[in-house]
Amino acid sequence: MSLVTNTIPKIKRKMINIKYIVAVFLALNLLVVLLSLYMGFDWFINTQIGFAGSFVITVFSLFSYKKMVENRVSLTDENFIERDTIDKIEDLHDLYEESEQRTSKLKENAKHLKTSVRGFFSIYRVIGYALFFISFLTLVKSGHFAFLPFMIGVSVTPLGTLICGIFSYMCDKNRID
Helix, strand or coil, X not given: CHHXXXXXXXXXXXXXXXXXXXXXXXXXXXXXXHXXXXXXXXXXXXXXXXXXXXXXXXXXXXXXXHHHHHHHHHHHHHHCCCCCHHHHHHCCCCHHHHHHHHHHHHHHHHHHHHHHHHHHCCHHHHHHHHHHHHHXXXXXXHCCCCHHHHHHHHHHHHHHHHHHHHHHHHHHHHCCC
């Protein structure tokens, strides 16, 4: 019972953190928009395409890693076998289990590698990078590309992530559970 009650506040905290992360990204992007409106149309287009591209890549990467973790957990759940009482009595130190594990280790590593490669080359990540690359090429081809504003737009997402990470660390450090 206490396990269930202890996880509910953590889930609510994560929901609040997601709202906080979105708010930080939007606030930083608003600052960049105000700066770019002052600097001109090319700055605005470059910063927003850079921000949108890096944000889409980040969101799609997180989604693909989430799928990868879910797949890996399902593989682990399928391979998990609970030891019964007789096994615990006969093999106190899991000696028999270790020899079985050595023989199946290669098969498990191949399954995990396959799952990891799927997560790395996920369709979501490929789409995110493709959209980013196409938008970059469109800027270059139209003659509106400017390096500095584009990099400022791209840096909003990592900077927002850093700010959220520092804030989360400080909150966790001060939290007493």
